[in-house]
Amino acid sequence: MPWSNSRNSELLERARRVIPGGMYGHESTALLPSDFPQFFSRASGTRLWDVDGNEYIDYLSAYGPNLFGYGNVDIEAAARRQAELGDTMTGPSYLMVELAEAMVSMVSHADWAMFCKNGSDATSMAMTIARAYSKRRKILVATGAYHGSQPWCTPNRTGIVDDERKQIITYEYNNLESLEAAVRSAEGDVAGIFATPFKHEVFADQLIPSEDFAKAVRKICDNLDAPLIVDDVRAGFRLARDCSWSILGVEPDISCWGKAIANGHPISAMMGSQRFYAAARSIFATGSFWFSAVPMAAGLETLRLIRETGYLESTVELGNRLRAGLEEQAVSFGFSLRQTGPVQMPQILFHEDPDMRLGYAWVASALKHGVYFHPYHNMFLNAAMTAADIDQTLKASERAFAELKAERTRIPANENPLVLARLKIAR
Amino acid sequence: MPWSNSRNSELLERARRVIPGGMYGHESTALLPSDFPQFFSRASGTRLWDVDGNEYIDYLSAYGPNLFGYGNVDIEAAARRQAELGDTMTGPSYLMVELAEAMVSMVSHADWAMFCKNGSDATSMAMTIARAYSKRRKILVATGAYHGSQPWCTPNRTGIVDDERKQIITYEYNNLESLEAAVRSAEGDVAGIFATPFKHEVFADQLIPSEDFAKAVRKICDNLDAPLIVDDVRAGFRLARDCSWSILGVEPDISCWGKAIANGHPISAMMGSQRFYAAARSIFATGSFWFSAVPMAAGLETLRLIRETGYLESTVELGNRLRAGLEEQAVSFGFSLRQTGPVQMPQILFHEDPDMRLGYAWVASALKHGVYFHPYHNMFLNAAMTAADIDQTLKASERAFAELKAERTRIPANENPLVLARLKIAR
Incomplete structure (x- = not known):
């Protein structure tokens, strides 16, 4: 079928x-090549079908939630069993306690957990807990870091009033001097410092933090007696079976989770150490569906798979295979790629492509050969992927590179004003 | 079984x-009589079972989401069919368009819809759209009204900094003079006015707005060219098959929805008129699970039942039967009840009960006879309820009144400090 x-x-x-x-938000196709489908009819394992019946190997994994493949049999069976009993009830089921116990047992720094629905719920609660603990006001976040879409953190200032951002101070990611300057500018009023596991901004290369930077942030927070908050909503359990900064030997005080912890069932979480228990207890936070039992059942089964399978090592291996294959193809067709970020959350940009016309044309071509890549957002491999999926992907990408080479001089300039505006910000 | x-x-x-x-939020049992169960094992139709196996007729209906009975056969079938195809995918399914079309066709004032997860998402987006439209800052809300748990609206100020609340001005619900004074104090900077369908505060009598008041609010908003935002998260589709203020002959510019629109599946919504389309388009809002297909399938089926069944008339009839029966029992046992709010969302408080010891003892007693009432939060009847459920409820309530009468002079004072603090606020 064409x-x-x-x-x-x-x-x-x-x-x-x-x-x-x-459409609105991150799933709008307004910034994507014009052919990209916006509506989908089905998803299974590594595959996604759009409403026209086109099949794709999906490298977005629902922008992160899909960790073990769409419709993972074990997780869906657990969800279905609970759905028969009850989902949104007048209170939670016992699964809420079991899920909190399971999370606490897996995340080294954490002694307690709270569950919510959005990543933004978790980051907003973390901010409020930081202030309740420290009795201070300023929140430090890295420039361009995405911590959600609430007024204090949305990347789009339309409709946002200055007061909603007044207590937010920015620092440059992975830049200690800049962080120290931000702390000084807060004049003793630092309530907490946010950091993402790595720098994962749209339209830009991804950046892994240095161990020195991470350890310095930890030390600054200790000196200030203010929480270090790692926003692991996007990367949680994709880089480690623990909080992502555990790889760097650093434990935060509070961590925010979401997306993948129940393999696509709607639940997010915030966890913290004993020192912040009283502050966490003192705030008010709630939502109509936060205590629903089905996502908790799915979460428990997802956590079991995280503990008991080699999903992480397998995803890293396949990510390396994909990156090496793409690099080889790019060189052989005369292109130069910037492949950044952890291999399981790859970002692929083209050198010498200031308006991204090459990148856009390449992903649009790969799309038509059955691979859903993204031109400016980090991607997510999932644990259902096999070597055969990577090989099929590389066949599609090779055809896309060949088409890109043939068309190179005829590709029109990228004239999407939204894209051009974002590129300006990213630079 | 005892x-x-x-x-x-x-x-x-x-x-x-x-x-x-x-536990945290509205489902914590910290403010409830000490016997109240916090964890539940099962729910079906009108019934809820706690983890000890006790069965209740549930008058909380999951604090609102349960509109057609737990596990409604038609709605769950629609959800299951979609779950087989896909839930959280890399984009929405076509159901998102159909759900927006269905909502728009049912809600008179609305030309467009946006979907999210929490009620707070919808109210926060409405606030941001109001400011994007008007280019002004102040948001007017009724004193004590609950619009969610984000920093700008949470009822608990712990961890909240003054700047997060600086642009919020309060007025007294149903009090036009007070609203006019609030508008004056904003000095030309009113971005929008929030109102709830009726005053549904905890620990207090509920209050139906007067038509005059509602129409005056509409007029003020027209004069200011600022949106009237009706927060229908809690009451949506419980008072009308349209926005709740349609009963008063008043159409808002923006309305916020949640809880019941998918009978317990997690989805909330915000709707608006054409005048606010461009402003709605200009803001950024998103969440990992906002575009999931299963709650949209459940929502479409819930809306069909709203349109095609007599659920509303039946619930009102049963609510009247319950209210009349309780009134008669109370009088015959020598008690005096304050039954306020719409009958389908009843609030039951006792006269001459300043520390609520009578109310607490009565609901604790009813609980042990198989009825889950609430001592300080409005309740929610659901459409699965029948006359037999009401009659069984009245048998339980009669035993509870008899026990209350027998124990009346021996009931200890209410010494829960959290409750006493809330009672102070409510007065």
Whole structure:
């Protein structure tokens, strides 16, 4: 069946009438090459089908939630068993206690857990707990770091008033001097410091933090008696079976989790050490569906798979295989790639591609050969992937490189104003 | 089987070690009579079972999400069918468009819809859209009204800094003079006005707004060219098949929805009129699970039942039957009840009960006879309830009144410091 997108186009038209802009947030296709489908009909394992029936090997993994493959049999069986009993009830099931116990047993720094729905819920609660503990106000975050879409952290300032951002101070990721300057500028009023596991910004190379930087942040927080908060919403359990900064030998005070902890079932979490128990207890936080039992059942089974399978090592191995294969292909077709980030969360950008026309054309071509890559957002391998998936991906990417080489001089400039604006910010 | 709560007590002990305070938010039992179970094992139709196996007719309906009975056959079938295809994928399914179309067709004032997860997501987005539209800052909310648990609206100020609340001005619900004074104090900087369908505060009588008040709010918003935002998260589709203020002949510009729109599946929504489409399009809002397909499938089926069944009329009829029966019993046992709010969302408080010892003892007694009432939070009837459920409830409540009468002079004072603090606020 030849690739087509007529049903998607029809849905986009209908969507524009009843959904502002036709879509919003990170799943909008407004910044993607124009052929990218926005609506999907099915997902299974490593595969995703759009509403026109086109099949893709999906390297977005639902932007992170899919850790063990879509519809993982064990996790879905656990979810279904609980759904028969009850999901959103007048209180939680006993699974809430078991899930908190399981998380605490796996995350070294943590003695307690709280569950919520969005990543933004977890980061906003962490901010409030930091202030409740320290009785101070300023929150330090890295420039450009994404900590959610609440007013204090949304990357888009439209509709945001200055007061909502007044107590936020930025520092440059992986830059100790800049962090120290931010601390000084807070004049003794630092409530807490946020850090992401690695720098994973859109439209930009990813950056792994140095051990020295991470250890220095830890020390600064100790000196200030303010919490170090690692926002592991995006990367949690993809880099380690523990909080992501455990790889660097650093334990935060509070960590934020989400996306993958229940393999796509909606739940996020915040965890902390005993020192912050009283502060965590003192704040108010709630949501209608936060205590639903089905995502907790799915979470417990996901955590079991994290503990008992080689999912992490296998994903790293396949990520290396993909990166090496793409590098070899790029060179052989006369292109130069910037492949950054951990191999299981790869970012692929092109050198000498200031308006990203090469990158956009390459992913659009790969799409038509059955691979869903992303031109500016980090991707996520999942544990259902096999060597055969990587090999099939590399066959598609090779065809995409060949097409890119043939078309190179004829690719039109990227004229999407939203993309050009974002590229300006990223630089 | 006699009522017992030993397994619940064990779980509470375990919970305190790994969850701050053992629980948080509106589902914590810290403010409830000490016997109230916190953990549940099962729910079906109108019934809820706690972890000790005690069965209750549940008048909390999961604090609102349960509109058509737990595990409604049609809704769960739709959810299961979609779960087989995919839930959280790299983008939404076509169901997102269909759900937006269905909501728009049912809610008179609305031309577009956005979906999210928490009620707080919807109210925070509405606030941001109001500011994006008006380019002004101040948000007017009624004193004591609950609009969620984000920093700008949480009822608990612990960990909240003044700047997060600086642009919020309060007015007295149903009091036009007070609202006008709030508008004046904003000095031309009103971005939007929030109102709840009725005053549904904890520990207090509920209050229905007057038509005059609602129409005056509408007029003020028109004069200011600032949106009237009705927060229908708690009451949506419980008072009307349209936005709740449609009963008063008033259409808001933006409405916030949640809880019941997918009968317990996690999804919330915000809707608006065409005038606010561009502003809604201009903000950034997203969350990892906002575009999941299963809650949208459940939502579509819930909306169908709302349109095609007599659920609303039946719930009102049963609510009246319950209210009349309780009133008669109270009088015959020498008590005087304050039954306020719409009958389908009843609040039951006792006259001459300043520390609520009578109310607490009565609900604790009803609990042991198989009815889960709430002593200080509005309750929610659901459409699975029948006259037989109400009659069984009235048998239990009669035994509870009899016990209350027998024990009346021996009931100890309410010494829960959290409760006493809340009672102080409510007065």
